Amino acid sequence: MAEVSPRMTQPRFLTLSDVAEVLNISASQTYALVRSGELAAIKIGGRGQWRVEREQLESYISRMYDQTKQFVAEHPFIDSAAD
Numbered sequence: 001m002a003e004v005s006p007r008m009t010q011p012r013f014l015t016l017s018d019v020a021e022v023l024n025i026s027a028s029q030t031y032a033l034v035r036s037g038e039l040a041a042i043k044i045g046g047r048g049q050w051r052v053e054r055e056q057l058e059s060y061i062s063r064m065y066d067q068t069k070q071f072v073a074e075h076p077f078i079d080s081a082a083d
Contacts, residue, residue: 013051016041022057033060 014022019039020030031050033039040056043049 010054013042013053014057016050016052019052019057023061 016030016034017027020027023030030039034041034050034052039052039060041050041052044051
């Protein structure tokens with residue numbers, strides 16, 4: 001029996017609503033990420049509906065982790081109560 005890849009059980013492309021749900025943000029925030037170029041997406045169909053490839057979303061999330069690590073390293077948290 002052939003093994004089903006987890007990749008095959010999930011859709012390749014997500015709607016902006018799907019992306020908003022994954023990131024726990026609003027649809028308008030997701031649209032802003034796409035329009036600014038921060039999150040790669042494509043327009044498809046006659047009505048030009050936006051779709052985000054799952055791999056692009058995962059790449060975006062990884063970049064945000066990297067940016068956050070850099071921010072934390074450059075702006076250490078100083079607990080004034082510990083003094």
